[in-house]
Amino acid sequence: MSRPLTDFVDMLRHADVPVSIGEAVDAARTIELLGYEDRGLLKNALSQVMAKTTEEMESFDQCFDDFFKIDTKLDMGGNLAEQLEDEENGSSGNQVEPSLLDNLDDGTSSSPPPTGSEGGGGGGSGQSEDADGQGGGEPASLTELLEAGDRTSLQLRMGEAADEVGLSNIVLSTQRGLFTRRIMEAMGLNDVNQDIRDRRANEDDESAEELERRLNVLFEATRDMVDRQLALTAQGKSTEFRQNVLKKVRLSNIEQRDFRLMRDMTRKMAKRLTDMNSRVKKVKNRGHLDIRKTMRRNVAYDGILFETHWKQKEKDRPKVMAVCDVSGSVASVARFLLLFLYSMNEVLPNVRSFAFSGDLGEITDLLKENGPEEAVPAAIDKFGGRSTDYGRAMQDFKDQVFNEIDNRTTIIILGDGRSNGSDPRVDILKDIKARAKRVIWLNPERKSIWGSGDSEMLRIAPYCTVAETCNSLNKLELVIRDLLKSS
Numbered sequence: 001m002s003r004p005l006t007d008f009v010d011m012l013r014h015a016d017v018p019v020s021i022g023e024a025v026d027a028a029r030t031i032e033l034l035g036y037e038d039r040g041l042l043k044n045a046l047s048q049v050m051a052k053t054t055e056e057m058e059s060f061d062q063c064f065d066d067f068f069k070i071d072t073k074l075d076m077g078g079n080l081a082e083q084l085e086d087e088e089n090g091s092s093g094n095q096v097e098p099s100l101l102d103n104l105d106d107g108t109s110s111s112p113p114p115t116g117s118e119g120g121g122g123g124g125s126g127q128s129e130d131a132d133g134q135g136g137g138e139p140a141s142l143t144e145l146l147e148a149g150d151r152t153s154l155q156l157r158m159g160e161a162a163d164e165v166g167l168s169n170i171v172l173s174t175q176r177g178l179f180t181r182r183i184m185e186a187m188g189l190n191d192v193n194q195d196i197r198d199r200r201a202n203e204d205d206e207s208a209e210e211l212e213r214r215l216n217v218l219f220e221a222t223r224d225m226v227d228r229q230l231a232l233t234a235q236g237k238s239t240e241f242r243q244n245v246l247k248k249v250r251l252s253n254i255e256q257r258d259f260r261l262m263r264d265m266t267r268k269m270a271k272r273l274t275d276m277n278s279r280v281k282k283v284k285n286r287g288h289l290d291i292r293k294t295m296r297r298n299v300a301y302d303g304i305l306f307e308t309h310w311k312q313k314e315k316d317r318p319k320v321m322a323v324c325d326v327s328g329s330v331a332s333v334a335r336f337l338l339l340f341l342y343s344m345n346e347v348l349p350n351v352r353s354f355a356f357s358g359d360l361g362e363i364t365d366l367l368k369e370n371g372p373e374e375a376v377p378a379a380i381d382k383f384g385g386r387s388t389d390y391g392r393a394m395q396d397f398k399d400q401v402f403n404e405i406d407n408r409t410t411i412i413i414l415g416d417g418r419s420n421g422s423d424p425r426v427d428i429l430k431d432i433k434a435r436a437k438r439v440i441w442l443n444p445e446r447k448s449i450w451g452s453g454d455s456e457m458l459r460i461a462p463y464c465t466v467a468e469t470c471n472s473l474n475k476l477e478l479v480i481r482d483l484l485k486s487s
Contacts, residue, residue: 005031007068007168015059015367019050037060039068075367142188146214158222161186167229176230180223182459187218208459246277266339319350319408323397325415326384327357333378333444336415337372338363339372340480352401355379358386360396388418391425396429405435414442414470417450417457424456429463439463442470 005028009019019027026049034042043064051060153358162168165182181189192215267417293309301307320342324334334355341351352364363379370378405411411432417424433439441464443450443457450457462468470476 002028002031003299005038008063009050010059011063011067012166017051017056017059017063023050049395053393067192084413101122143192143211146192146211146218149214154218154221157187158183158218158225162225167226170226171479172229173230176223177224179226180219181225183222184219189215189223255374262412266336319352319406319411320412321352321354321401321405323354323356323393323411323413323415325357325388325390325393326355326380327386327388328443330414330416331380331384333442333476335372335376336473336476337412337414337442338376338379338477342372343366354397354400355383356393356396357384358389358392359383360393362400381439387420388415390415390419391423394425394428398432402432402435405432407435407437409436411436411439412438412442414444414446416443416455417441417460418454419453419456424455424460426459426463429460433463433465438465440479441467442476443467444471445469446471 005024009024009027012019022081023211027046028051030045030249031042034045036042037164043061046064051057088211140150140153142147145157161183162185165179167179167183170176170179192211196208196212197214199211200206288311289313290309294305294307295303297307297309300306320341322337324337326334338353341353352362353367354360355363361383363375363383366375366379370376429439445455445457446469448457448462457467468475468479470479
């Protein structure tokens, strides 16, 4: 697969256009047939291969236009030796051709990179293949390429240096200067700076100034290439980077500005788990043979086993009751647990939700009528803000649903186990565990502080099937995934 296509596929994936390996192979075959000459035809052909929905088509169009529209211009103005000779002879050819880069025509381009020798990766003249196309000898140095005004070789050298420093990994706009400097050093910046200093020391100021001006042009072109790469993929990579960070951050530390992104991430996780567990898993011709059904089906064939029947284990969808402490910092974790369970109603249709800090009440109907965005804050306002009393909440829960708990019921309790000195009523929890399939206790606090202060977790944990720390979106996903696997 060609490098441009690989970069384009990477860009699409970061723009939420999921290009599979098979689709990428089909795209490569399409380019092999059509080439890059007719971009309109290529765009239409690739869109048929890589975009599946209207939204993906819009993203594909934008990515294609952004990816192919920029062409880095690099004009040095001809051979430096011939130019200086013409100037000495007073020829009218002492003006270089206007560059298509900003500020090149009037000599006001930004200052070149520092001329000191500090920094790594300075030598580029002997570390790559012959960039100017001369086979068999030493590759041309950056100074020679600049003096010759060899645009093609310079662009090739820029591309090789960009690959060497990993420009495709740029994520943040603050990294532009860093990558620009690294690319220049990989091309041979330090050698050119040394040449400029040597020429000035030899009083060849005119040649030194022209070489420095050409280095400025290369610097601007390199910065343009970095800006282009940043524009192509950084937005998607920055979002992905932000999401990866938020998945690991304590839910109690999530800032208000990140709530919308966290809700979207929660829904995507829930949808992924829903898709994984809602597929019809039909096993054929393997497993344990069901002798009785096989014999009955083949009576018509005089007992010859034309049709076989295999035993299949059906998965029962669990009954889930979620009991959430909505006091203080625990409320932020409860918010995402309820959103997670609500978003998975396809595979968990029998979820009943309860909230408490003092009194406990059911919020299942509230979630169904209003959705989690409105229902969860309303539940927190209604049941939160009081002194936490786990004993009272356990008694209320027993009074309301104890007779409905059976061996298919999973109880998920979310709370820090801090009961403000009151009795947590572990006796009720013991009775609940005896009737339920499992009792899962999720605590946003780390285990090292369980039992400290007014924490009752050391008394609570023995009466739970599972008692784990759950304070991030990643851990919450693991809990729900294990719940579905064991159902």
